[in-house]
Amino acid sequence: MTSSAELHKRRGSAVARGVGSVISSYVDTASGGTLTDVEGRQWIDFAAGIAVTNVGNSAPKVVEAVRAQVERFTHTCFMVAPYESYVAVCEQLNELTPGGFEKRSALFNSGAEAVENAVKIARHATGRPAVVVFDHAYHGRTNLTMALTAKNMPYKHRFGPFAGEIYRVPMSYPLRDGGLDGATAAARAIELVEKQVGAENVAALLIEPIQGEGGFVVPAAGFLPALREWATAAGVVFIADEIQTGFCRTGDWFACQHEGVEPDLITLAKGIAGGLPLAAVTGRAELMDAVHVGGLGGTYGGNPIACAAALASIDTMHELDLAGAARRIEAVLGARLRAIAERDPAIAEVRGRGAMLAVEIVQPGTLTPDPAATAAVSAACHAAGLLTLTCGTYGNVLRFLPPLVIADDELSRAMEILDAAFG
Numbered sequence: 001m002t003s004s005a006e007l008h009k010r011r012g013s014a015v016a017r018g019v020g021s022v023i024s025s026y027v028d029t030a031s032g033g034t035l036t037d038v039e040g041r042q043w044i045d046f047a048a049g050i051a052v053t054n055v056g057n058s059a060p061k062v063v064e065a066v067r068a069q070v071e072r073f074t075h076t077c078f079m080v081a082p083y084e085s086y087v088a089v090c091e092q093l094n095e096l097t098p099g100g101f102e103k104r105s106a107l108f109n110s111g112a113e114a115v116e117n118a119v120k121i122a123r124h125a126t127g128r129p130a131v132v133v134f135d136h137a138y139h140g141r142t143n144l145t146m147a148l149t150a151k152n153m154p155y156k157h158r159f160g161p162f163a164g165e166i167y168r169v170p171m172s173y174p175l176r177d178g179g180l181d182g183a184t185a186a187a188r189a190i191e192l193v194e195k196q197v198g199a200e201n202v203a204a205l206l207i208e209p210i211q212g213e214g215g216f217v218v219p220a221a222g223f224l225p226a227l228r229e230w231a232t233a234a235g236v237v238f239i240a241d242e243i244q245t246g247f248c249r250t251g252d253w254f255a256c257q258h259e260g261v262e263p264d265l266i267t268l269a270k271g272i273a274g275g276l277p278l279a280a281v282t283g284r285a286e287l288m289d290a291v292h293v294g295g296l297g298g299t300y301g302g303n304p305i306a307c308a309a310a311l312a313s314i315d316t317m318h319e320l321d322l323a324g325a326a327r328r329i330e331a332v333l334g335a336r337l338r339a340i341a342e343r344d345p346a347i348a349e350v351r352g353r354g355a356m357l358a359v360e361i362v363q364p365g366t367l368t369p370d371p372a373a374t375a376a377v378s379a380a381c382h383a384a385g386l387l388t389l390t391c392g393t394y395g396n397v398l399r400f401l402p403p404l405v406i407a408d409d410e411l412s413r414a415m416e417i418l419d420a421a422f423g
């Protein structure tokens with residue numbers, strides 16, 4: 001088999017440099033919580049393809065459903081000749097997402113496309129232009145979603161000009177905002193919106209209930225409910241971007257459920273279909289159905305193979321109780337991370353929910369971010385066969401996103417590697 005080094009060389013002269021990779025080993029096969037590279041080396045997967053393979057890689061039911069669908073038909077375009085699985089996925093999403101009200105869904109290809117469409121729907125339904133987003137937010141790499149995303153490097157640098165009518169306000173970030181309580185942090189954000197934008201101009205407030213790329217920032221309790229309450233009173237569409245937090249990742253089907261928040265619209269992707277590209281907007285029927293026929297869609301959105309994979313993934317999440325699995329991962333991995341933090345003063349905080357956990361790394365005794373130390377720990381994990389990712393505005397957050405089906409022995413081995421990597 002071609003070696004990783006050879007593949008890397010070919011890549012250099014074939015693949016655009018702007019597309020990076022965390023590791024330079026090339027994958028041969030993957031299953032459950034382990035990736036095997038072309039040299040036969042095994043990696044414990046603490047990335048899950050960025051919170052995508054929640055049901056594991058090559059999950060048996062997903063493989064079977066995809067195989068069966070690919071033999072029946074691969075594509076007709078739902079906008080041309082519709083099929084049942086698209087409808088069935090929408091029914092499932094309407095049922096699973098928080099909110100007891102009447103809902104509708106529409107399917108797309110990527111998370112960014114779902115966010116774009118949620119903004120389209122909110123603007124169309126309200127007739128208002130402005131969209132409120134938060135510091136540290138990440139919503140994608142298309143023009144509108146770059147504008148919605150906070151961090152310049154690497155996502156936005158020299159890619160402007162960006163879409164207008166986007167307004168950014170402070171997030172609740174307890175470690176870095178002096179521990180403001182949720183209600184106070186929400187009042188601070190709302191006051192800025194009211195003074196600088198005017199509530200009556202705001203179509204939507206868009207927020208990740210736990211920030212992903214921005215650093216696994218968990219807002220203080222009460223922050224999301226206070227924003228939800230304000231949005232209702234102001235006639236603003238509350239959009240929860242659950243693209244990274246969704247599908248059992250945080251120990252419940254969706255992260256909003258931990259605080260009883262019911263979004264008007266919710267954007268979904270990543271964990272939805274066991275690795276096949278699929279995304280969705282799900283929300284209040286009166287908002288979703290406000291758009292004229294033909295106003296939403298796309299050639300591939302809700303592709304039948306991706307829909308088959310989504311139905312099989314959702315089935316697997318129910319059958320294996322993967323929300324429960326995420327809570328068990330939290331108990332075991334969270335305890336281990338707190339034990340490491342006890343002895344290592346570089347860890348300012350252990351945070352997250354379920355199987356979406358992270359440590360924020362600083363210069364000991366300060367809050368000064370230490371991205372170099374973070375990269376060094378991550379590299380030590382890679383050298384020992386544990387695939388970890390970093391994130392955060394300051395690049396100083398080491399995050400852990402194991403597949404929810406990770407085996408106990410894989411998890412134990414991963415924690416030993418982590419423990420050693422911190423020294």
Ligand SMILES: *Cc1c(COP(=O)(O)O)cnc(C)c1O
Binds near residue numbers: 115140270
């Ligand atoms: C990954 C992500 C997106 C973008 O999804 P893509 O499928 O990469 O376009 C949007 N929002 C959040 C919260 C994400 O984590």
